[in-house]
Amino acid sequence: MLFRSVLGRLAVQGALLTIPVAGLPALLAAQAVAPTGTVRGRVTDGATGRPLADVQLLVTGTRVGAVTNASGDFTLVGAPTGPRTVVLRRIGYQPVTRAVTVNAGGTTTLDVTLTVSAVNLSEVVVTGSAAPTEKRKVGTSIASLDSTMISRAQAVTVDQALQGKIAGAQISQNSGGPGGGGISVRLRGTNSFISGSDPLYIIDGVIVDNGSGQLADLGGRSNPQNRLADLNPQDIERVEVIRGAAAAALYGSRANNGVVQIFTKRGSIGKPRFSLNTRYGINELREQQPFNLYPFDVNGLPVSRFNYQDDIFRRSPSSEQNLTIEGGNDQTRYFISGNYADDQGILRSTSSQRTGARINLQQQLASNLVANVTSNFVTTNNQFQAFGEQNDYGIMGS
Structure with a gap:
């Protein structure tokens, strides 16, 4: 009786309150439940602004966590109230820690941007068989360049964007002609005096012939049939460069000089x-x-001499406009772009204009079947001048 009387009484602010012994478990359970709140937000890429999926979030000191969906959205349910710390992690991105205040029964908004990490432990590349493979498992030299690095280059053509970014690749500009000039790409040095040393170019799985020896000496480029000049660098998702003997094993003898794979x-x-x-x-x-x-x-006789360089050369403007629209859902994705580039050469008789449009559609037909439709329209108008690098003709040779 003495034990029951002690447990059956509770002092509240100096008053004596009598509680039945049978109600004590419910009272203790109510006191043990702490108030919680909800944290919602979106995670995006700091460079492109696109939403990031599969980002892991965890409230430090608790077991409350979540993973972002395909739209980059997340919801942390049951987070303890008060000042809390949320940690975000994703492979290929630097971890981020954010402080947030959780309100009881309320919803707190938290939007975070992640920055790409400089260290990639398990980079995935696409080989000639179109099967994703870890980069460290490929027995050849493969270098990749994403769209962020291409955009930073502010290049007019794709080959200019690769300059100085691929280890072991010799990319040089042979002339200052408009529309990209004469760009030569050498991945394995000069292997042939007849068939050329340019690598094999593949754009979205389609082989593009970028060689034209019979026209090599006719204009401002070392190769006026440079099809890479017609490709808008803003439409490129990534570029993969394959060097070494394994490139020929994947694509045959045409890839003896290496392979440049371009994915839009x-x-x-x-x-x-x-x-x-x-x-x-x-x-x-x-x-x-x-x-x-x-x-x-x-002989000491008076003679008139003239310098016509001011009449030949000029300060020329160049401009470029790009408009892109992209989006989609789990079944359909689309990318639409339009671009116009105008590059006036420093020679008064040279210029280059490019107008292009691209539509890329991707439709999920079945669980293991995806249909890709690509349409690209490009029209170029180039005016070149024979410089006479190898022959004694042209305005500069004179």
């Missing part, structure tokens, strides 16, 4: 997103050739 964008899941990019620049001659303006010849 397919769109991402989410609401329609519009992007407009505009670029404007000025081109000018870096330095004029020195001329002999001495008013006498070798």
Whole structure:
């Protein structure tokens, strides 16, 4: 009786409150439940602004966690109230820690952007068989370049965007002609004096012939039939460069000089997103050739000398506009782009205009069947001048 009387009484603010012994378990259970709240938000890529899926979130000190969906959204249910710390992690991105205050019974919004990590432990590449493979398992040298690095290059053509970013690749510009100029790409050095040394180019699985030896000396480019100049760098998702003998094993003898695989964008899941990019620049001659303006010849007789470089060269503008629309859902994804580029050469008789449009559609027909439809329209208008690098003709040779 003495034990029951002690447990059956509870002091509340100096007053004596009598509670039946049978109600004590319910009272203790009510005191043990702490108030909680909800945290919702979206995780996006800091460089592109696209939503990131499969990002792991965890409230430190608890077991409350979540994973972002295809649209980058997440919901943390049952987070303890008060100041809390949320940790976000995803492979290929730097971990992020955010402080948030959780309100009891309420919803707190938390939007986070992640930055790509400089260290990739298990990078995935697509080989000639179109099967994703871990980069470290491929027995050859493969270098990859994503769309973020291509955009930073601010290049007019794809080959210019690769310059200085692929280890072991010799990419040089042979002339200052408009529309990209004469670009030569060498992945394994010079292997042939007849068939050429350019690598094999593959765009979305289609082999593009970028060689034209009979036209190599006719214009401002070392190869005026450079089809890569017709491809808009803003439409590229990634570029993979395969070097070594394994490139020939994947694509045959045409790949003896290496392979450059180009994959265009397919769109991402989410609401329609519009992007407009505009670029404007000025081109000018870096330095004029020195001329002999001495008013006498070798015999001491007066002679008139003229320097026509000011009449030949000019400061030329260049501009480019790109408009893209992308989006989709779990079944359908689309990417639509349009671009216009105008590059006036530093020679008054040279110029290059490019107008293009691209539509990429991806439809999930079945669990193991995906249909891809790609349509690309490009029209170019180029005016070149014979420079005479190898022959004694052209305005510069004269």
